[in-house]
Amino acid sequence: MKLNSRKKKRSRVLQTTRKIGELIVNYFSKAWDVKTQDKPVAWITVFTPVELLYALDVYPIAPEHFGALCSARGTILDYLKEAEKEGYSQDLCSYSRCCLGYALSGLNGPMPAPDMLVTFRNACDVYVKWWQSLHIHLGTPMFIGEAPYVLTYDDLNNYVLDYVVKQLEQLIELTQNKFGVKLDMEKLVNAVNLSDKASELWLQTLKLRRVRPCPLGGRDSASDIFPLVVMQGTEEAVEFYDELLAEVRDRVKRKEGVIEKEEFRLMFDGIWLWHAFDIIKYFEDKGAVFVHEPYSEAWAFRLDSSKPLESIARKVLSMGLNTDIDLRMEKFADTIEDYHIDGAILFSNRSCKSWSAPQLVTAETLNNQLNIPYLMFEGDMADPRQYSEAQVKGRIDAFMEMLSES
Template identity: 35%
Template sequence: MAEKRKYLPLASTKHLEKMMTRHYALSRYHRLWGKPLKRPLAWITSGAPVELLRAFNIHPVYPENYGAICGTRRVSAKLCQVAEAAGYSQDLCSYARTHIGSILRPDLAPMGGLPKPPDLLVCCNNICGTVLKWYEALARIFQVPLLVLDTPYLPARLTDHTKEYVLAQFEQMVVDLERLTGRRLNRRELAEQLARSSQAIALWKEIREFCKTSPSPLNAPDLFIHMAPIVTLRGTQQAVDYYRRLKEEVNRRVRQRQGAVDGEKIRLVWDNIAIWYRIFGFFKMFSERGACFVTDTYSGGWVMELPSGDPLESMAITYTEIFLNRSPDFRAEQMINLIKEYNADGFVMHSNRSCKPYSLIQEVIRRRVTRETGVPGLVVEADMADERVYAEEPIRNRVQAFLETVGGI
């Protein structure tokens, strides 16, 4: 029988919970705080250029992040069923179904759903194509403007033609936001927003890179939970201050050689979105056998490079080069580099029923990564928020067999 090992939680988690609770509480009263008053509210996709909205004093909230919250609270399945009863297919993204379900039945939703109605919807397809139809549905429900940023898929490197195409859309978005808000863009404020984003991103990158040490100070649940500010509070001083706090705690663990997983024996890389409704239970199957997920592709998606220079051009480059907008070769090389840099013994890919752009090419990536690194990879079929498709026993058996292959445990 495998030896049971302890998992070390982060003290910063309590501060994070308070900060995110405050964020959602203030979101509900966004029109009554800040200067000037009557701040517009935008629902925005996770890969959209939030810095531009903040420069217009628009308050952003993220339905995808809310979907993750519903997943962790294990209410997504009920909300998905509400959306399905209204005609939305079960094959659609569970974040979209969860969010639409929360609009139709706020009594079933955490916090009564997101603050509504939004004044504006902002959508970018650099991470997902489903968001286009999701946000079109929201625009019909609330009869509010929808701004769409189209980032062409990058089979290779970013070309000047593609950059100019996206930059032109940013320039048009500025025009639209000036018309909708009655305010002119303050380019200095936009530059300051980008500078704060860059600081938070740099800190998040440093925190993740601490996990190259052995034992790793963080495990996958830490990475998934503490990525919240880099998504929802990107561009704010709150995010910068929080990641400074978290960096100090993680650095202290490294100095004291405290591992997130007691008796770390196996180092793994995770690919795809977290299984939110099993955020601790799933990874316990690994940690109790001394296996730690030292890095991942998902929370690393917000380690973005914001080039210096013109703010709009910088954003056009950054938001087009998001890793899910890149080729299978790029993603395979990313995994290979992570395995080498973090000295990983294997990797686990979540074949996520909801997120097809993330999942459909995983088998191609898995074969190449194993061929070039020599480490094995496990594919686990589940969903990020809808627990109806999760089968505990088959997954547990596959995990156990995989760990025996990797480390003889």
């Protein structure tokens, strides 16, 4: 049977997912409210402890998220070109080029100018170079923290943890001195509790994707992470995940899946292609649903409000890419079993060298040890110029044909 002659299958996005657009609008309008009230705004990288910033009355904005948003909305090219004109190579991370272009072209858009730049080197070293560049272009005060690579779980309790906790204390002190604010312990405990709650709800929701048919697909998970990315520690985030879990539970009860006839269950390894989001639908039209992504899980972390700083430090340390490859592979193995995964899609992302560099070894592990067929394709998460739709779709066709024959 030829796959492309099949009738397209209906696939559904969750009602709750549709609320993300509104949350994003509110999030940016709040940023401007904060700015007009002369309260500080911080630009952060996404694995920076926002709970701490909320407790310090600093409003966090993540340019990475902005890059994804611009890419999805088709407005990214002007920013990219602006950065390239300044001399930033097309081979550099597209999120960073978007952000630098935005900064260089006068900060006209949804992100208000930062009063502070905060990052923790955990997902990649690009964070350091990118933040340094912003610091030079904008002259804004900067805090670069670092979370050493977690080689064994011991590192979450030994001098490595200490090092991160002390850096968090430095960040608190710097912010307090800079803006004349005081860390509100009550607020911190509250934010940590809310963040933990949102994480718990999201992890529960993700667990439900083990069910056949899978109730929540890639188009949902890619959007639904937003509140966890930048709004951890807020009531809104918890409300959102409460509602989402309820809807997904309801789907499970009604045995309703993302697609009508679920034939293949896939894992997606990588950051989504924001400018070519329709490839998720392309898979769904072929009867394949994404049931797991390390990227979706990366944002959730359980926190203990009785030890807020230690707990936050562990979270900063143990984000996915910052834990040893063997630990990551163990997790892969468990996931593949628990989620009944038939195949893996590995996105070799030109912008995320940290993720992509060891991916061929990941693929080998999948194929040889876990017996999971995979498809790897190259492109860029945000820069549409470094992606060939025709080429990628051709490969997807071939891969799906292979899966259906096995």
